[in-house]
Amino acid sequence: MPDYLDTIKPVVRALKPYSLAVNDAPIKLNQNENPFGLPPRIKEESIRRFMDMDWGRYPDFVPTALMDKLSAHAAWTPEGIIVGNGSNEILNAVFAVTVAKGEKVLLSEPTFAIYRQTATVFDAEVVSVPLTADFEHDTPALRRAIEQYQPVVTVICSPNNPTGNVITERDLKSLLEVARGLVVLDEAYWEFAGHTFVSLMNEHPNLIVTRTFSKALALAALRVGYLMSAPALATEIRKAVLPYNINRFSQIVAETALEHYDAELAPLVARILTERCRVFDLLSGIEGIAPHPTHANFTLTRTTRLSPRRLYDELFARDILVRDVSGNPMLKSYIRIGVGTPEETDALVEALKSIHHF
Ligand code: PMP
Numbered sequence: 001m002p003d004y005l006d007t008i009k010p011v012v013r014a015l016k017p018y019s020l021a022v023n024d025a026p027i028k029l030n031q032n033e034n035p036f037g038l039p040p041r042i043k044e045e046s047i048r049r050f051m052d053m054d055w056g057r058y059p060d061f062v063p064t065a066l067m068d069k070l071s072a073h074a075a076w077t078p079e080g081i082i083v084g085n086g087s088n089e090i091l092n093a094v095f096a097v098t099v100a101k102g103e104k105v106l107l108s109e110p111t112f113a114i115y116r117q118t119a120t121v122f123d124a125e126v127v128s129v130p131l132t133a134d135f136e137h138d139t140p141a142l143r144r145a146i147e148q149y150q151p152v153v154t155v156i157c158s159p160n161n162p163t164g165n166v167i168t169e170r171d172l173k174s175l176l177e178v179a180r181g182l183v184v185l186d187e188a189y190w191e192f193a194g195h196t197f198v199s200l201m202n203e204h205p206n207l208i209v210t211r212t213f214s215k216a217l218a219l220a221a222l223r224v225g226y227l228m229s230a231p232a233l234a235t236e237i238r239k240a241v242l243p244y245n246i247n248r249f250s251q252i253v254a255e256t257a258l259e260h261y262d263a264e265l266a267p268l269v270a271r272i273l274t275e276r277c278r279v280f281d282l283l284s285g286i287e288g289i290a291p292h293p294t295h296a297n298f299t300l301t302r303t304t305r306l307s308p309r310r311l312y313d314e315l316f317a318r319d320i321l322v323r324d325v326s327g328n329p330m331l332k333s334y335i336r337i338g339v340g341t342p343e344e345t346d347a348l349v350e351a352l353k354s355i356h357h358f
Contacts, residue, residue: 011120018117025321027347029338032161032189032298034218036271036341038257039264046253059248066251069258070226074211076198079231082238083254085245087188087212087225088114091155094184094208094227095122096240098152106151108137110328112161112186119153127151130330135163135292135300139171146178154179157186159193162325162336164294166193169200176204182233184208189296191216191269192276198228205230215297216269217257222250272297276339282349283337289352291337298338300325306355308335318351320344 005013029035063083071078084090095118099105105119109128116126127149129141137156146154154175158167167185176183187209190196201207208229214220224246227237246254257265280299283291288305303311308326312335315322323336340348 009121009123011123015117015120018113023321025316025319027320027340027344029298029340029344029348030321030323030336031220032215032296032338033220034216034268034272034297035339035344036218036268038218038253039260039268041264042253042256042260045260046249046256049252049256050249053248053252055248058244059246059251061243063246063251066246066255066258069255073258073261074196074198074226074228076201076209076228077231080201080229080234082227082229082234082241083246083251084225084227084241085250086214086223087186087210087227088118089223089245090210090225090227090237090241091115091184091186092118093237093240094153094182095119095124097237098182099124100152104149104151106142106145106149106154108142108156108160110162110325110330111155111157112188115155115157115186119155124152131160131163131165134165135160136165137167137171139167139174142175143178146175146181150180152181153184154181155184155186157188158197159189159294159296161188161296162298162323162331162334163300164292164296164298166195166295169197172197172200173204176200176207179206182206182208184210186210188212189215192273192297193295201228201230205233208233213254213257216272217254217261217265218268219250219253219257222253224250224254272339275342275345278342279337279339279345279348282345283352286349286352292334298336300331300334301337302333303335304333308333311335311355314355315348315351318347318354320348320351 067078067081099122101123105124106127213224290302292300308324312324325331
């Protein structure tokens with residue numbers, strides 16, 4: 001019998017699947033979602049529109065209505081926007097149209113694990129520049145790596161998952177100036193940092209910005225993300241995106257969410273930012289726990305009394321799910337905690353204080 005698994009590329013066979021161990025607990029602080037959920041007004045309006053839509057028909061070939069709303073929301077031309085089934089899907093499309101076997105993809109790590117995973121599946125050679133000891137992007141080292149390795153794609157996550165640090169405009173420009181390949185800026189958490197580098201795409205046509213509806217926009221269940229780039233680049237990347245990649249239901253909810261962004265969602269972002277300060281102060285006051293300053297809706301937190309694994313287990317036993325990121329050699333004593341509701345923060349703090357007495 002031939003071993004059909006031999007048909008799988010060795011780089012893929014060698015990969016560990018991206019997975020999440022447990023995905024449910026009453027207090028879920030492990031996936032950086034919006035803890036307040038989608039406002040009822042957006043849900044109700046979306047359901048009304050579902051009733052009016054023709055369920056038996058394909059959606060529009062190009063989701064024009066959503067792209068126009070995104071264009072207004074993000075201040076970028078609709079010709080340069082690609083909507084995806086989550087932003088991960090679009091990143092896949094970027095790698096699909098750029099990476100040929102053995103070409104380099106540059107990452108600033110630790111960062112979102114999916115970049116390495118998908119680049120590897122596309123047969124890229126991943127070159128990694130470590131964050132500095134303070135978990136900042138190491139711009140001089142990234143610049144040198146760009147010059148030395150000529151990566152076809154460089155991915156910068158800002159705010160970075162799981163460290164919460166941002167890249168400055170000056171630093172990003174200095175990378176764009178030397179890069180002959182593309183620079184993908186993942187702005188999945190940009191609402192929590194309060195700034196965006198979308199306008200830099202005007203001067204730097206090698207910049208691509210990706211974003212998601214899964215975090216601030218409270219739509220993780222519906223899988224919507226988008227990419228912005230120069231229109232000519234978007235035309236090429238679209239060739240790797242399957243037709244009808246986002247279903248009409250998700251399009252409708254995403255459109256409705258954007259229509260009500262200012263009235264319904266921006267206030268939730270403001271509440272998350274208030275809560276971020278509060279959780280940071282409270283965690284700082286607990287012995288053995290040290291939160292790292294963050295520009296996102298989560299905080300990388302050092303645990304000195306218990307191992308991250310043990311802390312994860314103790315919190316899980318108290319109905320709280322956090323992310324153990326200690327598998328990364330630079331994050332051996334860290335967990336990542338999402339910003340929850342005030343009640344969830346209270347429960348977290350109470351749980352941590354009770355574990356401390358163990
Ligand atoms: N980018 C980053 C940096 C993320 O942390 C995540 C989710 N954890 C995503 C993208 C995924 O976004 P989506 O749900 O749109 O695929």
